[in-house]
Each structure stands twice: as C-alpha cells, then as structure tokens.
Amino acid sequence: MSDSIRNIRTIAKREFGGYFASPVAFVFIVIFLLLAAFFTFMIAGFFERGEANLQTFFTWHPWLYLFLVPAVGMRLWSDERRLGTIELLLTMPVTAWQAIVGKFLAAWAVLALALALTFPVVITVNYLGHPDNGVILGGYIGSLLMAGAYLSISSMTSALTRNQVVSFILAVVLALFLILAGYPPVTGLLVQWASPWFVDGVAAVSMMTHFESIQKGVLDSRDVLYFLSIIVFSLFTTGVIVRAHRAG
Amino acid sequence: MIKVRNLKKNFGPKVAVNGVSFTVAKGEVLGFLGPNGAGKSTTMRMITGFIPPTDGEISVGGFDMLNDPIPAKRLIGYLPENAPSYGDMTVQGFLSFAAELRGLAGDARRQAVERAIEMCFLEAVRHQSIETLSKGFRHRTCFAQSIIHDPEVLILDEPTDGLDPNQKHEVRTLIRRMGEKKAIIFSTHILEEVEAVCSRAIIIDRGAIVANGTPAELKARSENAGAVVLRLASGAAAGVKSKIDGISAVERSVVVSESPLVVRAFPRKSGRGPEFARAVGEVALRERWAVEELHTEEGRLDEVFRDITLPDTGATKEEAQ
Numbered sequence: 001m002s003d004s005i006r007n008i009r010t011i012a013k014r015e016f017g018g019y020f021a022s023p024v025a026f027v028f029i030v031i032f033l034l035l036a037a038f039f040t041f042m043i044a045g046f047f048e049r050g051e052a053n054l055q056t057f058f059t060w061h062p063w064l065y066l067f068l069v070p071a072v073g074m075r076l077w078s079d080e081r082r083l084g085t086i087e088l089l090l091t092m093p094v095t096a097w098q099a100i101v102g103k104f105l106a107a108w109a110v111l112a113l114a115l116a117l118t119f120p121v122v123i124t125v126n127y128l129g130h131p132d133n134g135v136i137l138g139g140y141i142g143s144l145l146m147a148g149a150y151l152s153i154s155s156m157t158s159a160l161t162r163n164q165v166v167s168f169i170l171a172v173v174l175a176l177f178l179i180l181a182g183y184p185p186v187t188g189l190l191v192q193w194a195s196p197w198f199v200d201g202v203a204a205v206s207m208m209t210h211f212e213s214i215q216k217g218v219l220d221s222r223d224v225l226y227f228l229s230i231i232v233f234s235l236f237t238t239g240v241i242v243r244a245h246r247a248g
Numbered sequence: 249m250i251k252v253r254n255l256k257k258n259f260g261p262k263v264a265v266n267g268v269s270f271t272v273a274k275g276e277v278l279g280f281l282g283p284n285g286a287g288k289s290t291t292m293r294m295i296t297g298f299i300p301p302t303d304g305e306i307s308v309g310g311f312d313m314l315n316d317p318i319p320a321k322r323l324i325g326y327l328p329e330n331a332p333s334y335g336d337m338t339v340q341g342f343l344s345f346a347a348e349l350r351g352l353a354g355d356a357r358r359q360a361v362e363r364a365i366e367m368c369f370l371e372a373v374r375h376q377s378i379e380t381l382s383k384g385f386r387h388r389t390c391f392a393q394s395i396i397h398d399p400e401v402l403i404l405d406e407p408t409d410g411l412d413p414n415q416k417h418e419v420r421t422l423i424r425r426m427g428e429k430k431a432i433i434f435s436t437h438i439l440e441e442v443e444a445v446c447s448r449a450i451i452i453d454r455g456a457i458v459a460n461g462t463p464a465e466l467k468a469r470s471e472n473a474g475a476v477v478l479r480l481a482s483g484a485a486a487g488v489k490s491k492i493d494g495i496s497a498v499e500r501s502v503v504v505s506e507s508p509l510v511v512r513a514f515p516r517k518s519g520r521g522p523e524f525a526r527a528v529g530e531v532a533l534r535e536r537w538a539v540e541e542l543h544t545e546e547g548r549l550d551e552v553f554r555d556i557t558l559p560d561t562g563a564t565k566e567e568a569q
C-alpha cells in the first residue's frame with residue numbers, strides 16, 4: 001500500500017511540475033480568474049444584487065469548467081501516447097491505476113489552485129456583509145468536486161486518442177451532455193413530451209441538479225457521492241481504455 | 249534471467265510475432281536482428297510488460313510477467329524505440345523521477361542519478377530541459393534512465409539508432425561492459441554491431457526466429473565461410489585455377505578478379521578447417537606463385553542475413569520461391 005501511495009505521489013509530482021513547465025497552468029489560472037470575475041461582476045451583477053452570498057459566483061462554474069477543464073485534462077494521456085512516454089511509464093514497476101490516479105490528482109490540484117485563488121471574492125463578500133461562510137465553503141467543495149468530475153471525463157477521452165484536440169472536443173461534448181440533462185430550459189422542453197419520471201431520471205445524471213443543491217449550502221451525501229461516482233467511473237474507464245490500447 | 253516461450257502477438261488479423269522462444273542468462277548479450285517490421289520491438293514490448301502477448305510465457309528473473317508483473321518489471325531497465333522522454337523536464341529531473349519510480353530515495357537516489365549521468369556523459373547538459381537537447385543527448389538521457397537502478401536485465405530497442413559514429417562506439421562499449429554482469433537484449437539492424445557487442449544473436453523475420461547462435465556460428469553459415477582466398481601479384485588465371493582445382497580437398501574454385509589475380513577456393517564438406525588453407529598454401533609454394541595474400545574467410549553476417557531474410561517483403565526465402 002505504501003508503495004502505491006509513493007508511486008502515485010511521484011507521478012503526480014511530475015505531472016504537476018509538467019503543468020507549470022509549460023504555460024498551460026498559468027494560462028488556465030489567469031483565464032479562469034478573469035472569466036469568473038467577468039461573469040460574477042459584469043454579467044450577474046454581483047454588487048447590484050446586494051446579497052451577501054456567492055450564488056452569482058458559483059452559478060457560472062459549470063459553464064466555465066465546460067471549456068477550461070478539458071483544456072487542462074486533454075493532455076493527460078494523449079501526450080503520453082503521442083510522445084511514446086506511456087511506454088516508459090507503464091514498464092516502470094507501477095500499475096496503470098497508480099499512473100491514472102497520480103496524473104488525475106496532479107491536474108485536479110491545478111484546478112484546486114485556480115479555485116483557491118478566487119479567495120478575494122470571499123473576502124469582498126465578508127467585507128460588504130455577513131454571508132454564511134459555511135454555505136460558501138460548501139459551494140467551494142461542490143465546485144471542486146464538479147471540476148474533478150469534468151476532469152475525470154477529460155482523462156477518459158484523452159486516453160482514447162493521441163490527438164489533444166479530439167480529446168478536448170469529446171470531453172466538452174460529454175460534459176455538455178451532463179450539464180444540459182438538468183438545465184432548466186432543457187428539462188422544460190423534455191417535460192412536454194416525456195413522462196415526468198424520465199425527465200427526473202435524466203436530470204438525476206446531470207451535474208446541474210447536484211451542483212445546484214450543493215451551492216445552496218446543502219452538502220448532501222448523495223450529491224457528493226454523485227460526483228465521486230463520476231470520477232471513479234471515468235478513471236476506471238480510463239484504465240480500461242489504456243489497457244485496451246496496449247493490447248493492440 | 250529471461251525466459252520466453254512460444255510468444256505470439258496478433259494485431260487484429262496481422263501476426264506480428266509468431267511463436268518466439270529463447271532464453272538469456274546473466275552475462276549474455278543477445279543481439280536481436282531482423283529487417284524492419286520483423287517483430288523485434290513487439291517482442292521487446294511484451295517482455296517488458298508494455299503489451300500483453302496473445303499467447304506464450306514470459307519470465308524475468310523467475311517472475312511471470314503476466315501474473316506477477318511488478319517484481320518482474322523491477323528487474324528490468326528498458327530503452328524503448330525512439331527513446332521517449334518528458335521534454336519539459338531537465339535531464340537531472342527526469343533521471344531523478346525515474347529513480348524515484350524505481351523505489352530509490354534520498355542519498356541512494358542522488359547517487360544513482362550521478363552514476364547514470366557520468367556513465368552516459370550527460371554532465372554538460374544535466375540542467376538543460378530535454379526538449380532543447382540534440383538527438384544524441386536525448387537518446388542517451390533515455391538510456392541513462394534505463395540503467396538508473398543498475399538492473400539485472402536490460403532491454404534496449406535500437407540503442408545506437410540516430411547516434412553519430414563516436415556515440416555509437418561509446419554506447420557499444422557501455423553495453424559490452426555491462427553485459428558481463430547483466431542479461432541484455434538489444435535490437436539493431438546494424439550487423440557489425442552484433443559482432444562488436446553480442447555474445448549471441450537471434451535473427452528474426454516475419455515474427456519468427458530464423459537463426460540463433462554466436463556471431464561466429466552465424467557467420468559460418470555464410471556461403472563463403474571456410475573458403476580460402478589467394479591473391480597473386482602475377483600469373484595466368486586459367487593455369488592457377490586448374491592447379492587449385494587439382495587439390496583433392498578443393499570442391500571448386502572461382503576466379504574473383506584477373507589483375508590482381510584473386511582466386512577463391514571452396515573446400516569439400518569434410519575438408520573445412522586450417523588444413524585446407526595449408527593445402528592451398530603448399531601448392532602455391534610448390535608452384536612458386538608470387539603470393540600476396542592467403543586467408544580463410546570467416547563468412548559475413550550480412551550475407552547470412554540476406555540469405556535467410558528478404559528485407560523488402562519481410563518474407564523468408566523459401567516462402568518467396
């Protein structure tokens with residue numbers, strides 16, 4: 001077990017360093033912060049609302065992540081395959097799942113760092129009013145979990161192809177499906193011709209549904225479980241794909 | 249150290265490796281020869297546990313690669329074809345990463361990195377990021393990675409590919425030196441490399457082993473092996489040839505060139521060996537020929553190679569006919 005943890009840490013450390021050796025991480029963080037600020041303050045009118053919470057801030061995260069997270073995750077495995085380094089990595093005394101988890105955690109840490117750098121908005125809202133900081137913490141946890149879910153999907157699609165662009169597009173499409181399934185305009189449309197239980201079923205697999213309740217401050221174990229199961233499932237599938245490719 | 253039995257690999261309908269068996273002991277350097285597409289890399293990828301075989305058994309240091317891969321992989325150092333590495337890392341950072349994955353920590357890791365840097369002549373570029381290096385340095389960096397944990401088994405896929413002649417020489421020397429204590433398999437399509445480095449060679453063609461032996465044994469399979477070549481400063485070709493054909497041990501002879509006069513004499517099956525050269529020499533002495541050179545041919549690997557493989561189609565000669 002300690003071997004596993006050491007291998008995962010070694011791989012994660014390298015991957016994390018890789019993000020900062022290229023401009024990927026910096027560009028991601030800067031764009032994430034700019035867009036988050038833009039949506040929160042310009043589009044949603046954070047100040048005009050005069051509410052002491054971060055609803056307007058978190059509401060946009062599913063959409064921000066839609067494009068930004070696949071941009072971070074697309075290189076995870078496609079690059080290893082394109083450069084042939086996957087052959088080095090998987091002939092080391094490490095298991096495929098250690099490599100998959102290690103690389104995933106590194107990319108997730110980049111996303112977590114970007115999210116953490118939005119702390120000024122927490123300070124601002126605390127300065128202006130008296131928000132429920134428990135709700136805000138819940139929102140952050142939910143947002144991080146959702147980012148992880150998007151990322152695990154990107155990991156899966158990047159294992160499918162050595163082409164980063166293809167991997168990016170596939171991840172966006174899959175993530176978009178998971179958003180739209182519970183997006184009110186879409187569910188509204190569905191209700192008109194599908195039975196309610198079907199609509200509820202579709203909405204239940206949506207990120208939106210689960211993220212919404214989390215950002216309202218209800219950290220329900222079912223929502224947490226939802227995101228974790230997406231992560232576990234996608235990483236497991238990543239493993240299956242990596243294995244299948246090696247089998248030729 | 250390495251035991252491979254009846255290894256097979258199909259890629260869809262394509263048979264890349266078809267029933268390869270061999271063993272490599274400690275202290276042996278096994279050369280893997282074969283035309284492009286013969287299945288050398290595929291075989292190595294299976295031995296190192298990168299791809300699973302369709303069928304067959306692989307054991308490394310007594311560990312089964314299929315059922316117990318981690319301890320087997322621990323024993324192996326591997327240089328994949330085209331020497332991949334993480335371009336964004338420095339040479340030292342990359343080697344340190346490899347050492348860490350090999351379970352080395354602290355001082356042991358630092359020493360391993362230093363040793364590999366020294367052995368592969370990477371001192372000058374240790375702090376440079378790998379993507380800025382020339383091909384030769386990149387190649388040696390990946391090579392250094394393969395020996396970082398001083399493995400008992402080394403699998404090297406075309407270790408001298410893309411190196412200049414000096415670097416080739418350095419790498420060959422390194423392989424030969426390490427081969428005294430390790431079990432090494434390396435692939436190449438450069439034939440002199442096999443003679444320079446290997447204790448044994450396998451020729452593989454279309455996924456199957458077509459020859460297996462020491463370089464000397466393989467060379468002896470060459471058509472000209474054992475023939476005696478005689479070069480004279482002067483003399484009439486026809487007369488010399490008839491005298492040589494008159495020797496009882498000679499099966500036939502060929503005039504290779506008229507001036508200078510070079511004749512190649514082939515022994516009968518039973519008459520191979522040093523006595524044959526002596527018999528030719530005695531005739532030359534008796535006839536007072538102006539001998540400039542007389543030697544027994546060892547045979548040449550490239551002839552053997554051409555003889556049993558057909559590089560263009562990858563088909564063996566028998567099948568092509």
Ligand SMILES: Nc1ncnc2c1ncn2[C@@H]1O[C@H](COP(=O)(O)OP(=O)(O)O)[C@@H](O)[C@H]1O
Nearest residue numbers: 248259264282283284285286287288289290291
């Ligand atoms: N991943 C793969 N998918 C399909 N065919 C492959 C794959 N890898 C190798 N091959 C085929 O298997 C054969 C053997 O290839 P390889 O082992 O690379 O030969 P060598 O290293 O001797 O040049 C080739 O015909 C090659 O096209």
Ligand SMILES: [Mg+2]
Nearest residue numbers: 288289290329
């Ligand atoms: Mg090859």
